[in-house]
Amino acid sequence: FFDIFQPGHPVFDLTGVTLADRWAGTWQANLRESLPLLDAMLLALVAFNTWVRAAGESSPTLSATALRRGFQDKFDTAIPNWLATLRASDFDGLTGRVRFNEQGERTVSYTVFSVGGDRLAYTPVASFTSAGALVFTGTPIFNDGSSTPPPCTQPACPPGSEYAASERGCRTCQPGRYCLGDTSPDMRIPSIRCSSGTVSPSSGAAECRRCPIGSRPNENRTLCLACEPGLQTETEGQHVCTPCSMGKFWQIQLAPNSSSDILDPDNPQVSACRVCPKGTYQDQQGETACKDCGLGQLTFSPGASDAQACLCPAGFFLPLDTTQGCKPCPNGMECKIGSDMSNLATNGLQASSSGSGEFPTVLPHYWSSLDEPLSIFMCAGEEVCPGGLPGTCGSGAGGIACARCQNGWHLAGGACVQCTDLELSRVIFPMLPVVLLVPLVAISYHLALSPIERENLPKAGVIACARAVLMHIQIQGIIGKTSLHLPQGLQEFFDGLEDIVTGLNVFRPACGGVVGFKLTYFMNTSVPVVVALFFLMWLGTSRLLNILAKLGRPPQAPSWRIFVWIDRCWSHRVDKDCLLSAFGSVMEAFFVTLACLSLSLFHCYTHPNGKSSLLIAPDVLCDSAERRDLLAVG
Secondary structure (H helix, E strand, O other): OHHHHOOOOHHHHHHOOOHHHHHOOOOHHHHHHHHHHHHHHHHHHHHHHHHHHHHOOOHHHHHOOHHHHHHHOOOOOHHHHHHHHHHOOOEEEOOEEEOEOOOOOEOOOEEEEEEEOOOOEEEEEEEEOOOOOEEEOOOOOOOOOOOOOOOOOOOOOOOOEEEEOOOOEEEEOOOOEEOOOOOEOOEOOOOEEOOOOEEOOOOOOOOOEEOOOOEEEOOOOOOEEEOOOOEEOOOOOOOOOEEOOOOEEEEEEEOOHHHHHHEOOOOOEEEEEEEOOOOEEOOOOOOOOOEEOOOOOEOOOOOOOOHHHOEOOOOEEEOOOHHHOOEEOOOOEEOOOOOEHHHHHHOHHHOOOOOOOOOOEEOOOEEOOOOOOOOOEEOOOOOOOOOEOOOOOOOOEEOHHHOEEOOOEEEEOOEEEEOOHHHHOOHHHHHHHHHHHHHHHHHHHHHHHOOHHHHHOHHHHHHHHHHHHHHHHHHHHHHOOOOOOOOHHHHHHHHHHHHHHHHHHHHOHHHHOOOOHHHHHHHHHOHHHHHHHHHHHHHHHHHHHHHHHHHHOOOOOOOOHHHHHHHHHHHOOOOHHHHHHHHHHHHHHOHHHHHHHHHHHHOEEEOOOOOEEEOOOOOOEOOOHHHHHHHOOO
């Protein structure tokens, strides 16, 4: 730098200006003011030259020096080395010796000027030598216009204020910012803008306050504003409003009193997302109202977020045609909350007790078919109709209202019971009834032969009483078929007598091959005809024996008692009138049973589905062709 002012330098040859020429003239003051800057530039050049030379002058070596590594490591290494090189520099500059002490301060003498007047003239007022101290040579005038020196530093600013260098003092913290205060005069802490989600509505705040739930800060962070419709903040100090989640709806409400001073005074409200009440749902975000289920459906827990949560209440069900809405549960069925026929169609008809949801189920004592699960029939008892899924019957039962027992089963006590080996052997039916008819005809005929004079004898009275008791028992059996509400023990007694008025059913004809109501009814109603045929056979057999007795009687029969009795039977001529009287007596004794069987075709009861069945055979509908065919027989 100095060489450019010496003869022989290209710049000097071009300008002819020496350093002394530059120091003299009107620009002298400007050059003096620029000398420290020039020395600073020289310091940088000298230090850099020293730093580079210390690493070597070749380019490959230079590229590996701390200079490059420093920039690569973001100055973590380069800057300390650079500062150390600067502080170690020592050369003669334009302003004197350039060197530094251990504190990094330049050890140089300087003069203190006081600037004042209209033309801001420089007046020296003090001097300082590197080896001495500051010596005042005049009266200094400071910024406040006085000659008293201000303190070295202003005091620390308290919380709620910050230090202002331009004012050389503390000033109040502005709204939207907060001031922690200085820890010491040497550690100034400037004001800080309120963080996101917080505000400072007034001046002098030492901290910012979080916006309450349902609000957000304004742009200047001086007030909290309510979130827009459909939006809210879920926690205090949340700076972004988010949409109300599904299952909730937006609502505006008054803010807590503790937050009223940081809210907009013209609208001190906050947003809130409320849970949808029972009976409604919301499947969208950011909505201001919940949706009604419609179709008679309801939701049964708050906060429903899907239309699938809309269910029919207890006692109602949703049909396959959902446009019809919830319908009352049919009599004889149970409809729990959420009963839906689509669940029955996809799960129940596959005999599965687990599915995607509830569906109408059949109550005990009732039955419905798989094809028409909502068409309910009333059964004879819970034993044959346990309820549950449509089409469910008790053991061995089937058909409409589970009234027909399967092959190898018979109806007893209101339930289907499996036939025993003895019953399946056909000994009980039809052999036993046929065997019993013979003594029945014989006894009834013998009683009819008694002369009228014997009617006043005790024996005749006992017979009359027995006949009355038999009819009375039959009448009591009819009581079991009525709809009277009797005590449990009495009801069981009459139920036990009910089999007496069911005709030949007491002999378990179902186990003997008579299956179905039609065959059973024909069998029972044909009993009088069969009995009459037995009486005619008795008469015919008697006449045949009479003829054989005349043709084959020996001239002298043995006197043994058995032969005497046989001879009397062969020779006895059956009285037709007594035989007819005996037949009438039998018909009279079982008249109640015969009448009950005949009239049973007219005894119907109504099911919950509006259809009617015979009380004696619930699987036979009263308007069916099967019943019409039997009316003439009855």
